[in-house]
């Protein structure tokens with residue numbers, strides 16, 4: 001019996017099936033998914049390829065049960081072209097690409113360094129804060145700026161600074177690295193709907209673009225590893241990892257951080273600029289980031305391969321099932337967030353009497369960094385870098401926006417056009 005059939009012949013509620021209309025516009029996947037949930041409910045199955053049967057979930061209760069019952073070594077889905085690239089070019093990568101005990105060994109050594117409050121991370125962050133201070137200073141006197149480009153470079157420089165201390169790369173090589181990481185994300189988004197194996201065999205343009213971007217990005221990072229490091233790689237990481245492991249870890253962290261942190265910050269600035277009243281008075285930028293990630297999560301879906309059967313909210317989920325958690329759809333669901341289209345950072349503050357979040361019915365409906373043992377290792381770093389940036393930025397500037405953009409998917413959630421921001425320097 002096939003996986004899908006077994007999932008449907010469960011003793012509990014029947015899971016509806018959605019048959020996708022081909023070709024799928026992958027840039028609108030989040031909207032298609034949201035619409036189908038609206039029609040079929042919080043869970044549905046869909047055939048995504050000859051052997052790929054997915055279960056989409058947009059229910060915070062099922063999501064919570066799923067993540068709270070995770071196995072020792074949770075498995076997520078890695079874009080096929082990235083795997084194909086690693087195989088063909090014999091590239092060994094870090095955490096994101098590992099599974100089983102090998103993943104756990106690396107992860108358990110990294111968790112105390114990256115996810116707990118500690119002096120190494122605080123010191124590393126002090127290096128990246130200097131990158132932010134320099135940028136804010138450079139922006140003074142400018143009005144119309146391309147913050148998307150600026151933030152990509154800021155994000156790479158900040159992560160390099162946390163890992164190596166002061167970043168001393170030339171502007172040109174940094175710019176081309178930023179472009180290459182970009183290219184990797186956009187080519188993998190295009191390769192998503194094709195077989196990566198066939199694309200590689202027939203050397204399609206998307207595959208060639210992906211390979212040259214990935215090779216150049218990795219070469220840039222390798223050249224960085226030779227210099228003496230005053231950041232995490234030279235200090236605490238070298239106590240627990242070999243040089244070869246550190247090099248793999250650093251490569252993956254920089255690539256994982258580049259577009260995620262920059263686009264999350266770009267969305268936060270966009271929401272603040274389109275809802276200008278939040279720029280006045282006291283505001284916790286931590287809540288701004290949280291709210292912006294609810295509306296515009298860079299990761300609109302979370303993935304897992306279910307490793308043991310699970311019963312959740314009267315549904316039966318079978319072993320081996322591919323799960324896609326619909327983070328974007330839940331973030332825009334009015335049963336989870338009253339007035340979901342309204343940008344309201346205060347919904348993330350707690351009512352002093354009840355202790356409950358003010359405008360959030362179930363926090364499991366917004367998991368921008370994932371959840372559990374396989375969640376984002378860079379969460380603490382990214383949150384602190386972004387909060388520091390916003391505190392400094394809004395202490396110095398008022399921000400306007402001259403156009404409106406939509407959220408679209410290019411593997412991650414990005415604006416569908418360039419955002420034209422206008423900076424106004426505040427008077428002292």
Ligand code: HEM
Nearest residue numbers: 096253256257260261264299369370371374375376378382
């Ligand atoms: C706002 C910025 C970021 C967002 C929204 C984000 C989001 C995510 C998400 C959703 C996952 C998958 C979690 C899951 O499946 O449960 C993930 C994994 C990961 N992230 Fe991030 N991330 C961000 C920044 C960073 C940074 C700064 C780093 C590194 C310094 C990083 C490194 C990683 C790695 C290595 C993994 C794989 C973890 C594993 O497989 O054990 N991320 N991230």
